[in-house]
Amino acid sequence: MRELWNVSSSPHVRDWTGAQNLMFDVALALLPAAAFGVYRFGAYALCVLLVAVGFALLTEYTYEALVEKENTLWDGSALVTGLLLGMNLPPLVPLWIPMLGSIFAILVVKQLFGGIGQNVVNPAMAARCFLLISFADQMNQYSGMDGISGATPLEALKSGGTVDLPAMFTGFTTGSIGEISTLALLAGGIYLLIKGVIDWVIPVMYLVSFALFMAVFGGHGLDSSYLAAQLCGGGLMIGAWFMATDYTTSPITEKGRFVYAVFLGILTGIFRLWGASAGGVSYALVTANLLVPLIEKNTIPKAFGWEGQKDG
Numbered sequence: 001m002r003e004l005w006n007v008s009s010s011p012h013v014r015d016w017t018g019a020q021n022l023m024f025d026v027a028l029a030l031l032p033a034a035a036f037g038v039y040r041f042g043a044y045a046l047c048v049l050l051v052a053v054g055f056a057l058l059t060e061y062t063y064e065a066l067v068e069k070e071n072t073l074w075d076g077s078a079l080v081t082g083l084l085l086g087m088n089l090p091p092l093v094p095l096w097i098p099m100l101g102s103i104f105a106i107l108v109v110k111q112l113f114g115g116i117g118q119n120v121v122n123p124a125m126a127a128r129c130f131l132l133i134s135f136a137d138q139m140n141q142y143s144g145m146d147g148i149s150g151a152t153p154l155e156a157l158k159s160g161g162t163v164d165l166p167a168m169f170t171g172f173t174t175g176s177i178g179e180i181s182t183l184a185l186l187a188g189g190i191y192l193l194i195k196g197v198i199d200w201v202i203p204v205m206y207l208v209s210f211a212l213f214m215a216v217f218g219g220h221g222l223d224s225s226y227l228a229a230q231l232c233g234g235g236l237m238i239g240a241w242f243m244a245t246d247y248t249t250s251p252i253t254e255k256g257r258f259v260y261a262v263f264l265g266i267l268t269g270i271f272r273l274w275g276a277s278a279g280g281v282s283y284a285l286v287t288a289n290l291l292v293p294l295i296e297k298n299t300i301p302k303a304f305g306w307e308g309q310k311d312g
Contacts, residue, residue, distance in 0.1 A: 019116060022247075023076025025197050027083060029188035030242065034087055036184045037177035041091035045177045049086035052098035056082025059106040069115070077116045081105050084124035084242065087178020088235060088282070089131075092141040101127040121289040122249050125239075128282045142174050154233040154272070154279060157226070165225055168232040175234070182232040189241030202250060202261045203240040207231060209265025217273060234279035236268065249289040256292075256299035263295075264288045 038046045060078040064071050072078075085101050105127035113119045132139050142152060152174050153163040167173045171181025179185075192198045211227050220226040231237070244250060244264055251260050264284055271280025 019075045019077065022197055023080050025192065025195050026080050026242065027076060029191045029197075030080075030083055030087065030178065032184040032187050033178045033181050033238065034083065036171050036181045037087065037091070040171060040180060041177060045091040047095060048089055048091065048093060048098050048177060049083065051095050052086030052089070052102050053079060053082035055099045055102035056085070056106050059103050060111070063107055063111045072116060075116060077110075078106055081110070081123045084178075084238075085127050087238065088124065088128050088176050090139060090141050091177050093138055097131060097135060097138055101131050104130050117248050119248055120292075121286050122243050122246050125243055125282050125285045125289075129286055132277070132282065152233070153229060157229060157233065158272075163229050163233075165229055165232070168229060179235045179238050182237050185237040185241060189237075192241065192245075198241070198245040199257075201254075201257045202245050202264075205258055205261035206240045206244055206264045206268075207236070209262040210236065210268050211265075213266050213269035214272075217269065230272070234272075235281040239268075239281040239285055243285055244288075249292060251292050251296045251299065253296055253299040253301070255301075256295045259295050259299060260288060260292065263291070 034049060038049070056078045057073060061071065061073050063069075064073075082102050082105075085105055086098055089098055089101070105123035109121060109123040109126045110116070110119045151159075151161075153168050156163055164173065168180075169182045171184060173180055189198075189203060193200060211231060214220075214227055214230050215222050218226065218230070244261070251257050267284040267287060268280050271277065271283055275283070277283070
């Protein structure tokens with residue numbers, strides 16, 4: 001009797017990497033910046049992070065239990081969303097802010113669109129935009145702690161002031177809990193690159209295109225100190241390495257990732273220079289996320305020989 005072979009459709013090569021592995025790698029990569037934020041701002045900042053993570057997990061569990069969906073709490077996506085949201089909040093924000101933000105991120109942005117992999121924008125960034133628009137006063141509370149001034153470095157730059165660049169790089173400055181230490185965020189980003197969780201295209205092209213835009217339109221030319229301060233300030237580093245690279249809300253095509261990253265850099269520069277906020281990363285990310293389907297549609301590789309020119 002002849003041996004029968006089973007021919008199945010691709011993919012034929014599989015490994016054990018799944019959403020859980022990826023999400024916990026991201027959470028691990030975020031820990032240095034989160035830990036430094038707690039060290040810098042104290043126990044209340046830790047409370048903000050815990051409330052954000054706790055209510056993200058609670059909202060996910062409660063919604064899935066109510067609609068009788070399979071529990072996905074252990075895939076790590078809600079954990080990462082809550083942690084990212086908490087790290088993007090001011091250290092003195094009232095605790096009901098991370099509570100409300102996590103509920104909005106998980107319930108409205110993620111679950112009502114179908115759960116993990118179905119959301120059209122990054123849940124943490126969408127929730128931050130929601131909070132910035134709805135509760136501007138609470139979302140700009142950076143003063144009131146001993147030794148910490150009220151103005152962020154980007155606000156100082158925008159008003160014509162000077163900044164301490166080494167402090168911005170290491171994290172001894174003012175800002176949101178998890179965005180202040182460029183060094184810690186770079187360490188986390190490099191970890192993700194080494195693990196193969198992300199590739200270099202989106203974060204590097206985002207940062208390069210942003211720097212070029214600021215060099216041309218920022219009014220300081222190729223002033224290295226000004227450009228370095230812009231790169232280290234605000235949520236640019238956490239946005240470039242941890243949110244712009246989100247699998248669900250970034251393009252899957254190779255050319256699309258380049259277009260997406262460059263568009264993010266330009267849009268962030270526009271918001272920073274001419275927008276009301278000194279940061280601009282949150283609004284740039286959400287806007288770019290919404291355009292991902294259009295970017296993918298126009299960057300799909302053509303099949304070999306499609307619309308080719310005939311000789312003669």
